[in-house]
Amino acid sequence: MSIKLSELPAEDYFLPGHRACAGCGAAIAIRLILKVAGPNTIVASATGCIEVISSLYPENAWGVPWIHTAFENAAATASGVEAAYKVLRRKGKISHDKVNFLAIAGDGGTADIGIQALSGMAERGHNVKYICYDNEAYMNTGIQRSSSTPYGAWTTTSPPGKAIPIGKREVKKDVARIMVAHGIPYVATASIGYPLDLMRKVKTALEIEGPAYIHVHTPCPTGWRFESNKTIEVARLAVQTGMWVLYEVKQGRLRITYKLSKLKPVEEYLRTQGRFSHLTDDDIAKIQEDVRKRFEEFVEGYRQLGVSVEA
Amino acid sequence: MIREGAGFRELPPAAIVPEPGTSLKNKTGSWRIFRPVVDREKCSKCRICWLLCPEGCKIELEDCFETDLDYCKGCGICAQECPYKAIEMVLEEGSSIA
Numbered sequence A: 001m002s003i004k005l006s007e008l009p010a011e012d013y014f015l016p017g018h019r020a021c022a023g024c025g026a027a028i029a030i031r032l033i034l035k036v037a038g039p040n041t042i043v044a045s046a047t048g049c050i051e052v053i054s055s056l057y058p059e060n061a062w063g064v065p066w067i068h069t070a071f072e073n074a075a076a077t078a079s080g081v082e083a084a085y086k087v088l089r090r091k092g093k094i095s096h097d098k099v100n101f102l103a104i105a106g107d108g109g110t111a112d113i114g115i116q117a118l119s120g121m122a123e124r125g126h127n128v129k130y131i132c133y134d135n136e137a138y139m140n141t142g143i144q145r146s147s148s149t150p151y152g153a154w155t156t157t158s159p160p161g162k163a164i165p166i167g168k169r170e171v172k173k174d175v176a177r178i179m180v181a182h183g184i185p186y187v188a189t190a191s192i193g194y195p196l197d198l199m200r201k202v203k204t205a206l207e208i209e210g211p212a213y214i215h216v217h218t219p220c221p222t223g224w225r226f227e228s229n230k231t232i233e234v235a236r237l238a239v240q241t242g243m244w245v246l247y248e249v250k251q252g253r254l255r256i257t258y259k260l261s262k263l264k265p266v267e268e269y270l271r272t273q274g275r276f277s278h279l280t281d282d283d284i285a286k287i288q289e290d291v292r293k294r295f296e297e298f299v300e301g302y303r304q305l306g307v308s309v310e311a
Numbered sequence B: 001m002i003r004e005g006a007g008f009r010e011l012p013p014a015a016i017v018p019e020p021g022t023s024l025k026n027k028t029g030s031w032r033i034f035r036p037v038v039d040r041e042k043c044s045k046c047r048i049c050w051l052l053c054p055e056g057c058k059i060e061l062e063d064c065f066e067t068d069l070d071y072c073k074g075c076g077i078c079a080q081e082c083p084y085k086a087i088e089m090v091l092e093e094g095s096s097i098a
């Protein structure tokens, strides 16, 4: 299955007038995801930038039914909507066919406070497609670190200083891998730097019955400290340097969807962003070494989770 | 439609907004410092700017893609990503970047 740029519909279901910062990567992701999902879709959004910028009462930027839910329970709310739909269908009270159920949350709402609701949704097997847009911190509340913030990043709660010169000391949590370990039918990583790949993955997820998880890398000019016109370039560099790997695990089979024969130096990515401006050459060398190692061991790591690998 | 200045007794329960897309009344074009200007000769209608605009405010015309300036925030992504270098960002009248 592929997505052709020339064939994409003009209609949008994430609409202008939203209040995201100029150049917001998350807004790009959500607009494209909704374009694929189309009008027959119900969305539950956790608190976070996407919810806040799209729903200043009585305004809303949604062209489909949309529910604001708390920071921690996008997956639980979407599960409830999907379960209610099934019951209403069974009782013949509604006739709508093939409704898409989306849960949308940020990295904080996914990797931190929302992970138990997400895990429950996956384990119970709800037909919900969960989208994590990852801007690598709690942006809406003022750039606090999350467990998805990468090692070495400045945030307001991981400031580099005399005592801790590196900024964030811990490495980024790998939520996609956690979701693969749940054994659900579809898990993918994606990036707004590769928009057609992102859209194809959303389409794939929607066509498979059962829970799906898509983790989208969405650079944030405000929190990462780069100019608003560089959002897509930064996203692409994350992939090309191996800082963000694009793959999917469909029915237990792993496929790397953007294959790299050679990684660009991580420095090319890190130096685009003010949040890494304190890093020394030694710090960057360590990050480079970690990326190289992760890259080499990537496929083997998935084999150990019981996943088979496509060439 | 929720009436401007409505008291809470008039409002739908549970903060429901009964219509879609009410954000359209919020003209974010007023945020703009730089304005994208399209060179219609150079535009090949490849759709890249339309695909990547965070506001979804690119409009297809007969011979090119133009910008809906009611909503364009002037981020510059379209100009940066246009493969044909058909878009230039120019300072809005009355704006300065001192």
Ligand SMILES: Cc1ncc(C[n+]2csc(CCOP(=O)(O)OP(=O)(O)O)c2C)c(N)n1
Pocket: A047, A048, A049, A050, A070, A071, A072, A105, A106, A107, A108, A109, A110, A135, A136, A137, A138, A139, A140, A141, A146
């Ligand atoms: C239980 C609870 N704790 C804290 C908050 C405040 N809060 C709202 S959004 C948010 C962070 C959101 O981060 P993320 O999920 O990464 O989304 P982003 O804002 O980055 O898009 C926090 C801490 C809350 N709403 N509820």
Ligand code: SF4
Pocket: A019, A020, A021, A022, A023, A024, A025, A026, A027, A049, A053, A135, A139, A140, A219, A220, A221, A222, A223
């Ligand atoms: S803070 Fe970042 S993620 Fe949030 S609206 Fe602004 S650019 Fe988008």
Ligand code: SF4
Pocket: B038, B042, B043, B044, B045, B046, B047, B048, B049, B050, B064, B065, B081, B082, B083, B084, B085, B086, B087
């Ligand atoms: S990206 Fe450039 S060439 Fe392509 S449609 Fe937009 S303005 Fe035209």
Ligand code: SF4
Pocket: A023, B036, B052, B053, B054, B055, B056, B057, B058, B067, B071, B072, B073, B074, B075, B076, B077, B078, B079
């Ligand atoms: S400058 Fe940004 S908001 Fe304006 S049309 Fe270009 S991409 Fe869209």
Ligand SMILES: [Mg+2]
Pocket: A048, A106, A107, A108, A133, A134, A135, A136, A137, A138, A139
């Ligand atoms: Mg976040």
